[in-house]
Amino acid sequence: MNTSTLELEEKEVNETEMITGAEAVLKCLVEEGIDTIFGYPGGAIMPVYDSLYGYADKINHILSRHEQGAIHAAQGYARASGRVGVCFATSGPGATNLITGIADAMIDSTPLVCITGQVASHLLGSDAFQETDVIGISMPVTKWNFQVTSAEEIPKAIAQAFYIAKSGRPGPALIDITKNAQQEELDFSYTRCHRVRSYHPYPEIKEESLRAAAKLINKAKKPYILFGQGVTLSGAEEELKNLIEKTGIPAASTLLGLSAFSTKHPLYVGYTGMHGNYGPNVKTNECDVLIAIGMRFDDRVTGDVNTYAAQAKVIHIELDLAEINKNIKVDVAINGDAKQALQALTQLVNQNSHEGWVEEFHECDRIEMEKTIKKSIDPEGAQITMAEVVHKLSVFTKGKSLIVTDVGQHQMMASRYYKFDEPKSHITSGGLGTMGFCLPAAIGAKIGAPERQVIGIVGDGGFQMTLQELGLIMQYNVGVKILILNNEFLGMVRQWQQLFFDRRYSFTEMQNPDFIKLTESYNIPALQVSDRSKLEDAFKSWLGTEGPCLLEVIVEKEENVFPMVPSGSCVSKIRLE
Amino acid sequence: MKQKEYTISILTEDKPGLLNKITIIFNRRKINIASLNVSTTEVAGVSRYTLVVSLTPEEVEKIIKQIRRVVEVLGSFYYEEDEIYYREIALYKFSIDTYKNNNELEQLIRNHGAKVMATEEDQVVIEKTGTKQETHELYNAFQPFDLMEFVRSGRIALSKSKRRTEAFIHELETSTSNTLSIKEF
Numbered sequence: 001m002n003t004s005t006l007e008l009e010e011k012e013v014n015e016t017e018m019i020t021g022a023e024a025v026l027k028c029l030v031e032e033g034i035d036t037i038f039g040y041p042g043g044a045i046m047p048v049y050d051s052l053y054g055y056a057d058k059i060n061h062i063l064s065r066h067e068q069g070a071i072h073a074a075q076g077y078a079r080a081s082g083r084v085g086v087c088f089a090t091s092g093p094g095a096t097n098l099i100t101g102i103a104d105a106m107i108d109s110t111p112l113v114c115i116t117g118q119v120a121s122h123l124l125g126s127d128a129f130q131e132t133d134v135i136g137i138s139m140p141v142t143k144w145n146f147q148v149t150s151a152e153e154i155p156k157a158i159a160q161a162f163y164i165a166k167s168g169r170p171g172p173a174l175i176d177i178t179k180n181a182q183q184e185e186l187d188f189s190y191t192r193c194h195r196v197r198s199y200h201p202y203p204e205i206k207e208e209s210l211r212a213a214a215k216l217i218n219k220a221k222k223p224y225i226l227f228g229q230g231v232t233l234s235g236a237e238e239e240l241k242n243l244i245e246k247t248g249i250p251a252a253s254t255l256l257g258l259s260a261f262s263t264k265h266p267l268y269v270g271y272t273g274m275h276g277n278y279g280p281n282v283k284t285n286e287c288d289v290l291i292a293i294g295m296r297f298d299d300r301v302t303g304d305v306n307t308y309a310a311q312a313k314v315i316h317i318e319l320d321l322a323e324i325n326k327n328i329k330v331d332v333a334i335n336g337d338a339k340q341a342l343q344a345l346t347q348l349v350n351q352n353s354h355e356g357w358v359e360e361f362h363e364c365d366r367i368e369m370e371k372t373i374k375k376s377i378d379p380e381g382a383q384i385t386m387a388e389v390v391h392k393l394s395v396f397t398k399g400k401s402l403i404v405t406d407v408g409q410h411q412m413m414a415s416r417y418y419k420f421d422e423p424k425s426h427i428t429s430g431g432l433g434t435m436g437f438c439l440p441a442a443i444g445a446k447i448g449a450p451e452r453q454v455i456g457i458v459g460d461g462g463f464q465m466t467l468q469e470l471g472l473i474m475q476y477n478v479g480v481k482i483l484i485l486n487n488e489f490l491g492m493v494r495q496w497q498q499l500f501f502d503r504r505y506s507f508t509e510m511q512n513p514d515f516i517k518l519t520e521s522y523n524i525p526a527l528q529v530s531d532r533s534k535l536e537d538a539f540k541s542w543l544g545t546e547g548p549c550l551l552e553v554i555v556e557k558e559e560n561v562f563p564m565v566p567s568g569s570c571v572s573k574i575r576l577e
Numbered sequence: 578m579k580q581k582e583y584t585i586s587i588l589t590e591d592k593p594g595l596l597n598k599i600t601i602i603f604n605r606r607k608i609n610i611a612s613l614n615v616s617t618t619e620v621a622g623v624s625r626y627t628l629v630v631s632l633t634p635e636e637v638e639k640i641i642k643q644i645r646r647v648v649e650v651l652g653s654f655y656y657e658e659d660e661i662y663y664r665e666i667a668l669y670k671f672s673i674d675t676y677k678n679n680n681e682l683e684q685l686i687r688n689h690g691a692k693v694m695a696t697e698e699d700q701v702v703i704e705k706t707g708t709k710q711e712t713h714e715l716y717n718a719f720q721p722f723d724l725m726e727f728v729r730s731g732r733i734a735l736s737k738s739k740r741r742t743e744a745f746i747h748e749l750e751t752s753t754s755n756t757l758s759i760k761e762f
Contacts, residue, residue, distance in 0.1 A: 135594060140601050144648045147594075164648055197750045198590055198651045322642035325635075 016189045021151030022047035022182040025115060026055045028158040031190045034086050036077060036447060037061045038070040042090025043130055045117025047182035049088075062447065062476060065468035067094050069440040071101025072466065075110050076404060076444030079427045080452070082235075084111045084166050085444065091118045092130030095176070096137065100434055102172045103141040107431030108256065109233060111170035113161045114138075121149040121178040134176050143171030151184035155191070163193035168201025169320045170233060203321065205336035205344065212332045213315045214348035216289050222357045223249045224287035224312075226272060226280075226301075229256035229430075230294015230319060230338045237261065237423045239342035240293065246346055248353035250361050252280035254295045256430045259420035263399065269361040274300045274565045275412040278372070278574060279364030281565060284309050285572040286360075293317045294338040297327040298431065299568075307570040317341045371576040372562045377417065383556035384532050386410050386485045390417040390457070393483070396539045401425065402452040404445050406438035406462035409491035412561045414457045424449075436465030439482065443472055446480040453481070453543070460486040460512050470522040473548045481543055482550040484515055487557045495560045519550045530554035578633040582611075584661055584734050585637070587626040587644060588618065588651040588742065598647050599626060602640060608632065612665070612709075614731030620742050623651065629732050651749055656736055663734035667712035668694065669703040669719050670726040676701040679722050689715045700725065 019027070025048050029037070037059055041049040052061055064070035067089045074085030085105075089098050095116040105112045119128040135147045144164045146157050154177065161173035217223055231240050237260050244251050244261070250269040251261060255276075261268055270277030272284065284290065290312040295301070302308040305327055316323075316330040317338055324333045334341045376387035390413045393401075399421035405411040405428040420426055427445055429437035442456030463484050473480060494508040519526035525545055529538040535553070542551040563574045589595050596615060603610055612629040632640065637655050644653040673696075676682055686692065691705035705715050712729055719727075 136597065139594070139598055140605065196648065197746070199648045200749070200752075320646070322639070322646050324642075326639055326642075 016187045018185050019188045020047065020051065020182065021148075021154050021177065021184050021186060022051040024151065024154045024186055024188050025158065025177065025182070026051050026059060027188060028155055028190055029086060030055075030058050031192065032084070032158070032162045034084070035060055037086045037088055038064055038073045038077070038444065039088030040064055040067050040070055040090070040094060041088070042094045042117065044091035044119055044179050045088060045094070045115075045182070047179065048115070048117065048177075061088075062472065064440065065471045066466065067097035068100055068436065069466050069469040069472065071098045071112070071114065072104070072434075072437050072440035073444030073447070073469070073472070074112055075101060075105050075437075076427055076441030077448035078110050078112060078444075079441075079448075080402060080424065080445035080454070081448030082424070083448070084113055084162055087112060087114045089114070089116050090130065091116060091134070092132045094130075095134040096132055099137060099141065100432075102138055102174065104429050104432040104434045104437065105172040106141045106143065108429065109170050109229060110172065111165040112172040113158070113165050114172060114174040116174065116176045117182070118147065118176045118178045120180040122180070124149075124178070134174070138174050141172070142174045145174040145176070147176040147178070148181050149178045151181050151186035154181065154186065155188065156193075159191060159193040160196060163196065164199065168199075202337055203319070203335045205334060205341055209332055209334045210341070210344050210348055213291070213334055213345055216313050216315060216332060217247060217249075217291065218350045218352075220289035221354075222287045223247065223289040223291060223354065224283055225249050225251035225291045225293065226254065226284075226295060227251060227257045227260055227293040228254040228295025229260075230317075231257060231260040232424060234294065234319070234338040236294070236339035236342050239339050239346065241265070243342050243346045243349070246351055247349050248355075248358070249291070250283075250354065250358045252277070254298070254301055255415055255428065256426075257295060258415055259423055259425040262421050263419040264421055267358065269358070270365070271415060272301055273298075274303070274567070275416065275561045275563065277365070277416070278368035278563050278576060279361040281563070281571040281574045282364060283361060285311065285570070287312050289313045289315065291315045291317070292330075293342070294319070296320075296323045299327070302327060303565045303567075303569050303571045307572075317345075368563065368576065375577075376559075376562075379556070381556060384530065384535060384553055385556045385559050386413040386487070387417050387559070388532075389483070389485060389535070389553050389555065390414050392535060393455070393539065394418045396536070397453065397455070397543070400453070402427070402445055402449060402454045404428065404438055404442035404454065404456045406458040407433045407435045408459050408462060409487075409495065409559070409561050410457055410459045410485040412492075413485075416561075435462040438462055439466050440469045440472070442480045442482065443469060443478050446478050450479075456480060456482045458482065458484055459491060460484060460488060460510060460515070461490045463515070464512070467518070470519060470524060473524055474522040477547055479547045481548070483542075484550065484552040485555050486512065486515065486552055487555050487559065488512060489557060491559070492561070494558070498558070498560070500566070515550070515552045524548050524550060526550040526552065528552040528554065578635060580631045580633055581657065582629060582631050583637045584656045584658075584663060584732060585626075585628040585630060585641065585644075585653065586656065586734060586736065587628070587653040588745070589624050589626065589647075590649040590651065591617070591622050591624045592649050595624070595647070595649055596626075598649070599644060602643050602647075603630070606636070606640070608636075608640070612731040614733050616733065618742050620746055623742065623746060627732055627734050652745060654736070656734070661734040661736050663708070663732050664706055665709050665712055665730050665732050666704065666706045667716065667727065667729040669705070669716065669724055671701050671703070671722065672725060673697070673699050673701060675723045682719070682722060685715065685718050689718070691715060
């Protein structure tokens with residue numbers, strides 16, 4: 001350890017004092033700069049909640065209506081604010097209700113610290129009331145977890161949890177604290193964690209990998225950039241733009257990369273993946289050098305891995321070594337942080353332009369416009385389409401809103417037709433595909449970024465998975481705007497049934513409640529529109545409403561999302577209609 | 578691609594729950610662990626896990642990298658047979674009557690470099706250290722003689738590398754990034 005770190009650590013050591021473990025939890029959070037927590041109380045975490053009662057001036061605790069709501073809200077908060085989301089739940093069902101959100105945060109690299117209560121340590125393993133092995137259950141879906149059984153372990157465990165959750169490739173950490181550890185006293189002092197000897201979150205970028213990448217880029221005739229959420233997580237939006245502009249390379253986004261680079265930039269060529277744009281998919285199999293930045297070659301991006309970019313040299317800039325060569329064999333791996341890597345790489349590449357090659361993407365755009373987009377955003381039928389709503393919303397808000405989506409057709413329409421023009425403006429459940437994510441995540445996003453206009457776009461199916469969180473909006477007057485695209489179907493599953501299962505619509509049609517009455521019962525203003533000519537006016541009153549407001553749009557029942565790369569097929573076999 | 582037998586060696590912090598954190602990485606991919614041993618090392622607070630698995634070269638690399646992602650893992654490495662010194666130990670139990678009535682058993686023990694570990698009033702336990710193949714050969718030889726019980730340990734292995742664990746840990750403590758390749762240790 002060098003002296004500067006020593007000094008730093010010494011400075012941060014507080015005077016010691018005797019307090020309970022429960023209070024220590026809150027003091028640790030305050031030390032970490034946490035002022036917002038999402039949670040739900042219960043027996044095994046009551047000591048912490050009792051201490052929380054006296055911390056109202058320092059910590060704003062948001063009571064959800066279900067622990068899944070709390071954790072998705074914490075995820076939305078973390079992704080909108082760039083801070084660590086914190087979540088409290090009790091033992092047993094409280095803890096197990098967090099699991100979906102933890103798994104979601106793990107696969108989408110969201111920094112969370114979850115604190116769960118646990119039965120007293122003498123009861124561990126005895127099937128006590130509300131006992132569950134949350135350490136065992138959460139192990140595969142946490143970046144790190146730890147069980148605290150005595151009060152004095154609390155400060156170190158929480159300090160490590162924060163450090164691990166937010167450093168490197170972020171992810172969820174869970175600390176399970178037995179009730180006796182919350183009740184016992186400890187001699188409290190707090191030191192923030194800066195180092196864990198077995199954990200090295202920032203690999204040193206190898207100079208030779210940068211040089212090899214630059215060499216490939218400099219001689220490429222048809223280079224192509226694909227960027228993912230790694231750019232957002234590392235705050236490398238500016239660095240990405242610099243590389244793109246210096247090299248003149250066309251760039252496309254993954255689902256989670258959306259908004260890291262303005263869709264209005266002339267070198268932005270669209271979004272890739274199963275329902276992505278035509279050009280970005282087919283050109284993957286025509287480019288000569290593919291530069292993948294902060295993304296993980298998910299199967300929804302690659303389709304058939306054997307044909308994916310098989311003709312191209314692949315450069316992969318990625319922080320997590322385990323992602324390199326996992327799905328796609330790469331020629332040059334730059335293992336390190338995206339911001340650092342992009343800065344260094346931009347120095348080594350030549351100023352260039354690829355006008356003819358970029359034009360090929362635009363040619364694809366014209367084909368997609370003709371065959372797919374026109375029909376979607378300017379439909380002939382009487383019913384409003386999802387694509388049309390998102391397109392008009394994008395124009396209405398000038399691409400400046402923070403969009404939170406759920407999972408399914410509306411999600412794909414939002415990612416296709418919302419033209420993002422601000423960084424950190426797209427939050428969705430990408431990897432896990434968690435229906436029910438949107439409403440609580442949008443609430444958390446609004447709390448994390450109160451200055452932004454936050455719009456949650458959700459289907460009628462997903463909305464009903466976590467609609468109880470309307471209670472949270474009501475209680476805390478969270479000014480989030482919710483848009484339900486109601487087709488009375490589990491639309492994406494229905495689309496697959498139509499295309500791949502002979503239209504056998506097995507359990508995908510839904511009888512829904514009156515969403516307007518339901519929302520109004522929570523004292524949240526709500527309006528419904530089904531007539532195209534009234535859509536713009538509806539936007540005006542919905543988004544013009546002070547505070548929360550919900551808009552339900554009745555949309556075409558059997559609209560499909562195209563283009564589409566059928567699951568597991570080659571990306572160049574993308575279907576336009 | 579063809580599977581090979583690999584010995585995986587993992588250095589970790591000596592913490593509860595780690596065995597589970599490591600084995601779930603294999604479970605996820607439905608990989609059968611042929612043998613597993615957990616041991617202390619010459620460095621206090623550091624454990625060594627030794628596993629034997631059959632995998633393709635691609636699979637083993639992916640697994641090693643995913644194991645490294647576990648926060649408490651200090652290092653994980655994989656070896657082929659010629660890169661390590663390794664042994665297993667086997668115990669074989671006979672009733673005292675079987676042992677006394679079959680003179681060939683003593684012969685077999687000598688020929689196979691085994692030894693009598695314990696002699697009780699009613700039973701005898703034979704111990705044999707060697708490779709899996711060697712302990713298995715002795716098992717086959719003992720089979721006709723009413724063998725009461727047989728057990729074999731997991732493989733333990735040391736790499737042929739000259740690096741010391743302590744130096745490796747020291748390197749981790751002082752550097753900001755883990756630059757060791759997965760084949761290096």
